[in-house]
Amino acid sequence: MADALSIESLVFRWPGQQYDTLTIDRLQLPAASSLFVQGPSGSGKSTLLNLLAGVLVPTQGLIQVLDQPLSQQPGKVRDRFRADHIGYIFQQFNLLPYLSVIDNVMLPCRLSRRRHDKAMSEASSLIDAAADRLTRLNIPDTLWHQRVSALSVGQQQRVAAARALMGLPELVIADEPTSALDQDNVDNFMDVLTGQCQALGSALVFVSHDRHLARWFDQELELAPYAGSQSEAMS
């Protein structure tokens, strides 16, 4: 099976800056396994995630996602690839406030035919597929048709995870999704997220400054704080 992710000689530097924001010599993540990326503020975590999602391209080096040389493809292809193969979870405010909980979860399948078809192959309808994900992430069905604002922050993050897992993406990327949660919620969230990624066969790249979370993951990558780096200030 293809690697979920492989990086070689990656260098990223914001245009006009004197220091590299991010350098990674070599990284390999097998399919369906999980990677914890730890680093303090300013270590280029967000930059790495933008690179993996294909929103940014490296200054030098190669990023392959699912054996696709993502970093060498044009923006249109990278955007298409992200829609088809990557689930993304933000720190917070993941959900569109004008859609119901279940509509938010179905959104990836509305934007990607591939994920739509995959969702339809495992359930009889998109709603059933979304219901399955919401159940897996412990969202009670009384909330499914509620407005997003009716949910607690912890629930919102789990809905975001449910959305990221819609249509079986090969890779889920999470950008400090627990930073707004209290400790009980963090444990609960980490349990269901890592558990369901494993159950559904999605690789997981998880970024946080909190090294205590490392125990949930197969691999760990530590980003060094970079003296001249200002990248976090840009985010």
Next chain:
Amino acid sequence: MNWIRLALASLWNRRTTALLTLGMVALSLSLLLTVDRVREDTRASFSNTLSGTDLIVGGRTGSLNLLLYSVFRIGNATNNISWESYSDLRRNSAVDWTVPLSLGDSHRGYRVIGTTTDYFDHYQYGRNQALSFRSGQPFDDVYDVVLGAEVAEVLDYQLGDDLVVAHGLGTTSFENHDDKPFTVVGILEATGTPVDRSLHVPLEGITAMHVDWQQGVKLPGFEISADEAREMDLTPDSVTAVLVGMKSRVQTFSFQRLINQYRAEPLSAIIPGATLQELWQLIGIAENALIAVSFMVVVTGLLGMVTVILAGLNERRREMAILRALGARPGHILGLLMLESGLYGVAGLLAGLLLHWGVIALASIWVQGTYGIQLTLALPSPTLLLVLAGFVGLAFLVGLLPGWKAYRQSLSDGLTATT
């Protein structure tokens, strides 16, 4: 794709702002639509009022004034034509027919016209349509009256009813000719012209009403009853205006010149169509100004709409970042905002049309009664439809401005917008 649904849901989420913006666009469009409709209908109404008449003759006055008071019953005559002059012009060999008009009295706000039965034979409106009777027949007796359709309907008169004519033209008059009531003998079909709002009596009736009057006041202690008046010579001293039909159209111009140079009395003769053109030229200036203002209001509405979208962009960075994370291309973001802008345009156009029709439906009752202009509930004119299509296109196009800004924003934010 479901971009339209997303754009609509996003708009609904901001519905207070969105509805106000929509209202602004709709209001600006309905102004343009209404101004254009009133213009069209006014023209149609004026053009349809009189046809088949070659010349209108009156006392020396401006040609527009003569046209307005003789045909459209707007304003007042300044000079009359003496009966001798009228008889003279009627005898002219080039003249086929004449319809004398005597104006100056009214009945509950509707004008009373003294004329002859020739009026019912020769007055034509629209495309040479003659007057026809819904019921009854032309007047015969001195105290008979024939009502226009609207007069009969609004005041609920039937054949055989009596009514009293007031002196002067106000809606309420203190001076009534109540000693000489008139009997309704005929009611005309509706024509959509000022005829509907007129009462027609014989010239002799007008004279009879005024035999015991002098200088516009009733002579005290000098009363002549209706039946006594009937025995007197009721040939009028003068008439207000005369509609003239020529035997041959070719003679119109020479006869017009003849009348304008008439020696016994200063007279004016006008060709209705030519004078109507003068009227259009005059009104055209005001119309163009109104249309220009309406266009500017529409442009202002568009600018306001773009401003609202632009102002809201910053707080929607989050929304854009989520869409980007789900695989939306920057081009999608641009398209989404153009779609939003275009939706404002389309919805604004529909709402504007509804608003316009509502205004016309409400205003037409009052306008018909007051100005005799029939406002129609109709689709805009072909020219205006083109303009409206252009407007919708423009509404999508101006979405490029916020779209471009969001495009740049989403490129620089990537997936890390924090707002």
